[in-house]
Amino acid sequence: MADTKPLLQASDSDASSQKESPVNRLKPIKVYLTICFGLLAAGLFAALLIGNHWSSNARLRLRGHQHVSSASTTVEEPKPQPSPPVSRGPTQGVSEKTTGIWAHISGNTLPEPWNSTMLAWQRTAFHFQPEKNWMNGWYHFFYQYNPNSAVWGDIVWGHAVSKDLINWFHLPLAMVADRWYDKDGVWTGSATILPDGKIVMLYTGSTEEAVQVQNLAYPANLSDPLLIKWVKYKGNPVLVPPPGIYKKDFRDPTTAWLTSEGKWRITIGSKMNKTGISLVYDTKDFINYEMLEGVLHSVPGTGMWECVDFFPVSKTGEKGLDTSVNGPDVKHIVKVSLDDDRHDYYAIGTYDEKNGSWIPDDPEIDLGIGIRYDYGIFYASKTFYDQNKNRRVLWGWIGEADSEAVDMEKGWASLQAIPRTILFDSKTGTNLLQWPVEEIDSLRSNSTEFKKVSVQAGSVVPLDVGPASQLDIVAEFEVDKEALNKANGVHVLFNCKTSGGAAERGALGPFGVLVLADESLSEQTPVYFYVAKDSDGKLNTFLCNDLSRSSKAPDVDKQIFGNFVPVLNGEILSLRILVDHSIIESFAQGGRTVISSRVYPTEAIYGAAKVFLFNNATETNITASLKIWEMNSASIRPYPADDADDDHNDKKSSAPSSCLILWPINYIVVGSWGAQWWSDGNTYGATGDEEMVSELG
Numbered sequence: 289m290a291d292t293k294p295l296l297q298a299s300d301s302d303a304s305s306q307k308e309s310p311v312n313r314l315k316p317i318k319v320y321l322t323i324c325f326g327l328l329a330a331g332l333f334a335a336l337l338i339g340n341h342w343s344s345n346a347r348l349r350l351r352g353h354q355h356v357s358s359a360s361t362t363v364e365e366p367k368p369q370p371s372p373p374v375s376r377g378p379t380q381g382v383s384e385k386t387t388g389i390w391a392h393i394s395g396n397t398l399p400e401p402w403n404s405t406m407l408a409w410q411r412t413a414f415h416f417q418p419e420k421n422w423m424n425g426w427y428h429f430f431y432q433y434n435p436n437s438a439v440w441g442d443i444v445w446g447h448a449v450s451k452d453l454i455n456w457f458h459l460p461l462a463m464v465a466d467r468w469y470d471k472d473g474v475w476t477g478s479a480t481i482l483p484d485g486k487i488v489m490l491y492t493g494s495t496e497e498a499v500q501v502q503n504l505a506y507p508a509n510l511s512d513p514l515l516i517k518w519v520k521y522k523g524n525p526v527l528v529p530p531p532g533i534y535k536k537d538f539r540d541p542t543t544a545w546l547t548s549e550g551k552w553r554i555t556i557g558s559k560m561n562k563t564g565i566s567l568v569y570d571t572k573d574f575i576n577y578e579m580l581e582g583v584l585h586s587v588p589g590t591g592m593w594e595c596v597d598f599f600p601v602s603k604t605g606e607k608g609l610d611t612s613v614n615g616p617d618v619k620h621i622v623k624v625s626l627d628d629d630r631h632d633y634y635a636i637g638t639y640d641e642k643n644g645s646w647i648p649d650d651p652e653i654d655l656g657i658g659i660r661y662d663y664g665i666f667y668a669s670k671t672f673y674d675q676n677k678n679r680r681v682l683w684g685w686i687g688e689a690d691s692e693a694v695d696m697e698k699g700w701a702s703l704q705a706i707p708r709t710i711l712f713d714s715k716t717g718t719n720l721l722q723w724p725v726e727e728i729d730s731l732r733s734n735s736t737e738f739k740k741v742s743v744q745a746g747s748v749v750p751l752d753v754g755p756a757s758q759l760d761i762v763a764e765f766e767v768d769k770e771a772l773n774k775a776n777g778v779h780v781l782f783n784c785k786t787s788g789g790a791a792e793r794g795a796l797g798p799f800g801v802l803v804l805a806d807e808s809l810s811e812q813t814p815v816y817f818y819v820a821k822d823s824d825g826k827l828n829t830f831l832c833n834d835l836s837r838s839s840k841a842p843d844v845d846k847q848i849f850g851n852f853v854p855v856l857n858g859e860i861l862s863l864r865i866l867v868d869h870s871i872i873e874s875f876a877q878g879g880r881t882v883i884s885s886r887v888y889p890t891e892a893i894y895g896a897a898k899v900f901l902f903n904n905a906t907e908t909n910i911t912a913s914l915k916i917w918e919m920n921s922a923s924i925r926p927y928p929a930d931d932a933d934d935d936h937n938d939k940k941s942s943a944p945s946s947c948l949i950l951w952p953i954n955y956i957v958v959g960s961w962g963a964q965w966w967s968d969g970n971t972y973g974a975t976g977d978e979e980m981v982s983e984l985g
Contacts, residue, residue, distance in 0.1 A: 398697050399843040401890050407698045409893040410870040413758050413921035414454065414731050415686075415703045426513055427453055430462050431704075432475065438701045439692060443473040449514060449927070452727045453681070453707045457927035463491075463518055469503055469525045471496045476540040476595060476668070477505075480552065480574075485510065488574045489518070490541040490554065493525065499535040501525035502556065504574055514927070526575055530567070533558050540595050543672070544571075546612040547641055555584045557593035557624065564590035564624060564656060566598075568644040580644040584622065585637075590656030591628035595668045598622055598646075599680060601636075601712040601720070608680030608709070610673050614641060619712055621720065622646055624655050625668050632661045632669050632684065634720060636712070650718065659719065662705075663784075664833060664849040664884040665689060671710060682708040682722060686871060689886040691843035705884055706866060706873060713880060716854045722879040724866065732760055732917035743799065743903040743910045748809070751916070756803070756897040758919040761865040763801060763912060765817060771796065771908030775821045782820040782830060784850025789834035790814035795907040796821065798832065801914075802900040803867050806892040813838040813887050814902065815874045817853075817861050829855045831863070831876040831883060838887045853881040868919070 426449045433446035447462035463474050470493030477491025489505045503524040508517035529538040537558045544552040552574065555566040566584040569577045584598070600609045600618045609618065620639040625632050633655045637648040648654045661669055662684065669684035684705045688695055695701040706724045713719040736753045743749050753759070775795040782794075790798050800816025802809070818830045832850030839846070853876045855861065866873040874883045892898070903910045 398693050399691060399841065401841060402694055402697070404697075406890055406893060407694065409757070410698065410888060411700070412703055412868045412871055414728070414919055415706060415868050415871055415922075426451060428515060429456070430477075433461070435461065438695045438699055443475065445474050447516075452730070453725055454727045454731065455923040457925065459514060459927055460516060462516075463505065463520070465493075467493070467520060467524065469493045469495050469501050470520075472498055475500075478541055478543040478554075478670070480544040487515075488544075490526075490544075490574070492539040492541065497535075500529065500538045502527035502538075502541050521575070523575065527556075527569070527577055529558075530579055532560070533567075537592055538567075542596055542598055543611050544574075545598070553644065555596055555598055557596040559592045560586075562591055563588045564593040564626070566593055566596045566622070566624070570644075582643065582645060584644060585646045585648075585655065587655050587657065590624075590626055592626070593624040593655075594627050595625035595632075595670060596623070597634075597670050599671050599673070600639075601680070601710075603712055603714060606711060607678040608673055608711070610675070614639065619649075620646060622648075622655060623661070623669070623671075626656055630667055632667055633657075634659060634661060636718065636720070653718065660851070661720075661722065662882045662884050663831075663851045664882075665886055666705060666882075666884045669705075679709050679725075680711075681725060682710045684884075686884055686886065689845045690841070690888050694843065694888075703871065708879070708882075713878075715856060716880065719854060719880045722882050723875060724864075724873075728760070728866075731920045731922060733920050734918045736916050738912070738914045738916075741901060741912045741914070743901050743912055745903055745905050745907065745909055747903055748802070749901040751899045751901060751914070753899050753916045753918070755895065755918060756899050757867065757869050757894065758921070759803070759865070759867040759899070760917040760919050761801060761803070761863075761867070761899070761914060762916075763863045763865075763914040765799065765861040765863070766911040767796060767819060767861070768908045768910070771905075772819075772821075772827065775907060782818060782828065784818070784830055784832035785848050787818070787832070787848065789836050789848045790816055790832070790902070790904060791834075793904050793906050794818065794820065795905060796827075797830075797905050799903040799905055799910045800863065800901075801865060802898075802902055803865060803872060804838065804887050804889050804892045805898050805900055806889070806896050807898060809900070811837060811839060811889045811892040812900070813872060813885075813889075815863065815865055815872065815883075816902075817863070817876070827855070829853045829861065831874065831881045833872065833874060833883045833885050835885055835887060838889060840890045841888055844888045849883045849885055851881055853877050866919075 429448045429450065430445045431448075432443050434440060434442050435444060435446075436442050442465075444464045445462040447459040448456045449459060450456045463470075465471055465474050470491075472494035475492040475494060477489055479487055479489040481487055487507055487510065490502055491505065492500055493503045494500055501524075504521035504526050505518050506521070507515045508519050509515075527541075529535050538556060540557050541554050542556070544554045547553050547570070551570045551572055553568065553570050555568050558565050558567055563586050565586040568580040568582075568584050570580065571577045584596075598620065599611055600613045600620050602609055603617050603619055605617075614620075619636050621634055621636055623632060623634040635648045635650075635653060635655050635658055637646050639646045650658075653659055661682070665686050666684045667687065669682055671680050671682045673679075674681050685702060686705050687702050706728055708722040709725055711721045713721045734754065736751075738751060741749060790800075792798070797818035797820075798814065798816040800814060802812045802814050805812035814832075814834045816832055816834070818832055820828045820830070822828065829852070830850055831853045832848060834848045835846045836848060837846075838844070855877060859877065862877055864875040870886055870888055872883075872885050872887055876882070889897070899916065901910075901912050901914075
C-alpha cells in the first residue's frame with residue numbers, strides 16, 4: 289500500500305524563502321530585431337543575443353518505488369526521500385537585487401554553496417544567450433545588451449543572425465548610445481519592411497535628460513545580407529511625448545501596419561495616472577506623424593504599458609498572418625508588458641480601423657487582468673510574421689532568479705525563450721496556442737519511450753533516460769475515471785502559487801514529472817497537473833511548476849508558478865517540457881497554458897540530474913505515457929570574420945529576400961515585431977538623410 293504522505297510540506301525555514309519576491313523593476317530597455325532571408329534556402333528565420341531542497345523534517349517516504357525503463361518494470365524497496373522544489377520570479381530588477389531574499393547578499397560576495405563547477409552547468413545549450421555579460425536572420429535578431437557587465441546598464445543593441453532560429457552567429461553591435469537623443473540607452477524598437485524592400489526602424493531612445501523619444505534608423509546598405517551597419521536619421525527624434533504624457537512614459541513603438549487609406553499606423557505604450565494606454569499614430573513617411581484621437585485601448589489600474597504588440601490571427605486557419613491583414617475571418621490580439629508586475633498579458637478582440645481602436649471580446653479577461661502568455665519568468669515579448677513559413681513567431685526574454693553576485697561570477701545573465709509559433713485556439717475561442725518552433729526538433733537525439741506507466745496514488749517512479757540536463761519531454765496523463773466520478777467537490781478555489789506546491793495533496797492531484805532531481809530527491813522541480821472538482825461537479829485543471837525545493841542555495845528565488853488550463857471534454861491531459869540546464873519551459877494542452885522558470889540546483893546537475901514520474905493525489909491512480917529525447921546543443925558562436933567581410937563587401941550579389949523583425953527589449957532581451965521584406969536587388973546606400981526622406985516619401 290502506498291504511503292499516504294509521500295510529499296510533505298516544507299519546514300518553516302524553507303517556507304520563509306518561498307515568499308514572492310518584489311516585482312522586477314526592469315528598466316524600459318528593449319530592442320530585438322530579426323530579419324528573414326527567404327532566398328537563402330527553405331525558410332530562414334532567427335534571433336540572437338550577444339553579448340531545495342526538502343528540509344530535514346520534510347521526508348518523502350516512498351512505497352512501491354519503481355525503476356522503469358522502456359523495456360521492463362521492477363519494484364525496489366522504498367527509501368526515505370525528501371520532497372519537491374520552487375524558484376525565483378519577478379524581482380526588483382535583474383541588476384537591482386537589493387530587496388527580498390537578496391537583501392542580505394553582498395554584491396561582491398559569492399554566496400555559499402556556489403562554486404564554478406555548479407555555475408558552469410547553468411549555461412544553457414540550446415537557448416539563445418550572449419557569450420558573456422547582460423542581455424535583454426538570414427533571420428536577424430537585435431537585442432538589448434550591456435557589453436561591459438553581467439548587470440543592467442550601458443544598453444546598446446546586440447545583433448545576431450540565424451537560418452533556423454536555433455543556431456546563431458554573433459555579429460558586431462548594431463547600434464550604440466552615441467547621440468543626445470539616445471545617450472541614456474538604445475531601448476526597444478520595431479522594424480517595418482516597406483513594399484519596395486526598404487527597411488525602417490523606429491526605436492525608443494532615452495535622452496541625456498531621461499526623456500523617452502522615438503527615433504528612426506535604417507540600414508546603410510540593403511545589399512549587405514548581414515545588415516551590419518545602421519544609420520540614424522539626422523532629424524531624430526521623430527516623436528516626443530505628447531502633452532499630458534510624462535517624459536518617462538512614452539516608449540516601445542510597434543511594427544507598422546498599413547491602413548486601407550495607404551497610411552502606416554503604429555502604437556506606442558504609455559499611461560495616464562494608473563491607466564495603461566496605447567497611443568496611435570499614422571504616418572506616410574515615418575518622419576512626420578499624426579496622432580489619432582483617443583487610444584487603441586486602455587485599462588484602468590494596470591499602470592505603464594510597455595512592449596505593446598498588435599497583430600491579427602486567423603479564426604479558421606492554422607497559418608500566421610501578416611501584420612496588415614484584416615477582415616471578417618480575423619481576430620486581433622493586443623499584448624502588453626506591465627511595468628508594475630513584470631508580466632505579459634494578451635487579449636483577443638476586434639479592431640476598428642476607422643477609429644484606430646480595439647475592443648476585447650471579453651472584458652473579464654482584458655489586458656492586465658486576464659490571460660498571460662506565460663505564468664513564469666517571461667517578459668517584454670514580441671511577435672513577428674515569418675513569410676517563409678507562413679507563421680507568426682513569439683519571442684520573449686527570460687531573466688535570472690539568482691543573486692547578482694552569482695551573475696557576476698558566471699559572467700552572463702538572462703536568455704531568450706525558445707521561439708514559439710502562435711495561433712488562435714479555435715476550440716476554446718478565448719486562448720492563443722504557443723508551441724516551440726519546429727526547428728527545435730532537429731536537436732532531438734536518443735529517445736526513450738514509456739507506454740501506459742501506472743503511477744499509484746502516493747508514489748514516485750524513476751525514469752531511466754540517461755543524461756537529464758538537456759531534454760524534450762512529451763507526456764500524456766489519464767486520470768482514473770472512477771476516481772473522477774467519486775471525488776467530492778469543495779468551494780475552495782485552487783491557486784498554484786498559494787496551494788503549498790506539489791506537497792499539497794488533493795483527491796485528484798498533484799501528478800506529473802519531476803525534472804532536475806537528484807537520486808534522493810533532496811533537490812527536485814515538479815511540473816504537474818492539479819485537478820479540482822467544484823460543488824457543481826465541474827472539473828478545473830491547473831498546470832503548476834513548484835520551485836520551492838529546486839535548489840539548496842539560499843540566494844535563489846523559489847516560487848510556485850502556474851494557472852488554470854482549459855481542458856475540453858474528451859481531451860487527454862498533455863504536457864511538453866523543454867529542459868535546458870537552468871531553464872524549464874512547460875506547455876500544457878497544446879500550449880494553452882505555458883510556464884517558463886529558472887532553476888539552479890546545486891546537486892541535481894551533470895550526471896546526477898534525474899527524471900521521475902510522481903502522483904501525490906490521495907484518491908486516484910494515474911496512467912502516463914511519455915517520449916523523452918536527449919537534446920543536442922545548438923551552435924551559437926561569432927560569425928567567421930573572413931565570411932563576414934566577404935558578405936559585407938560583396939556588392940555584386942543582390943540582397944536575398946528577408947523577413948525583418950524587431951523586438952522590444954525590456955531588460956536584457958526581448959523581441960518586437962515582424963514584417964515582410966522582398967528586396968529588388970538594388971543597393972540603397974546611406975547617401976544622405978534628404979535622399980532617405982525622399983525615398984520614403
